[in-house]
Amino acid sequence: GLGSFGQNVLFARVGPANADLEALSRFVEDVRQLYEHRELIPPSPGEGPAWVPHVTLLKTSRASSPKKRRRGGGAGRLRIRPESYEGLCADLGSHALPSLELCAMRGGGADSGYYPVLAELPLGQLPLGV
Numbered sequence: 001g002l003g004s005f006g007q008n009v010l011f012a013r014v015g016p017a018n019a020d021l022e023a024l025s026r027f028v029e030d031v032r033q034l035y036e037h038r039e040l041i042p043p044s045p046g047e048g049p050a051w052v053p054h055v056t057l058l059k060t061s062r063a064s065s066p067k068k069r070r071r072g073g074g075a076g077r078l079r080i081r082p083e084s085y086e087g088l089c090a091d092l093g094s095h096a097l098p099s100l101e102l103c104a105m106r107g108g109g110a111d112s113g114y115y116p117v118l119a120e121l122p123l124g125q126l127p128l129g130v
Contacts, residue, residue: 002088003054007079011054012092021053024100055092059113099123 004010014021028051035041060078099122103115 002057002085003052004080004082004085005052007081008060008077009056010058010080010085011052011056014053014055024053025051055095097123 001013002010003013032041032044032051036043058080060080099120101117101121102119104118105115
């Protein structure tokens with residue numbers, strides 16, 4: 001299905017759950033615990049899933065409303081309202097996942113709007129259902 005992070009990111013959930021996805025989830029949890037132990041990240045509050053395997057479809061965090069830009073006003077941020085994607089088909093088929101990227105969620109990004117990639121782990125051609 002489709003989901004969102006706040007009203008800034010629209011994503012497709014990865015699924016269905018299988019052994020590869022479960023192994024990846026365990027890996028992510030192990031890395032999170034290691035980072036917490038080394039105080040590289042704050043402790044997880046333990047509320048809900050800290051990691052959501054997903055494919056980002058739309059991100060508006062850097063986009064501003066054309067109406068606000070024309071008026072010369074502040075950065076009127078565009079928002080993704082849940083009703084705008086309710087009922088849409090979210091089955092995007094199966095795709096090869098060539099790598100796993102560790103991205104910085106803060107700080108300067110590329111001109112493309114993509115997060116800075118801190119590290120990349122090649123995975124071969126692991127199939128990914130979205």
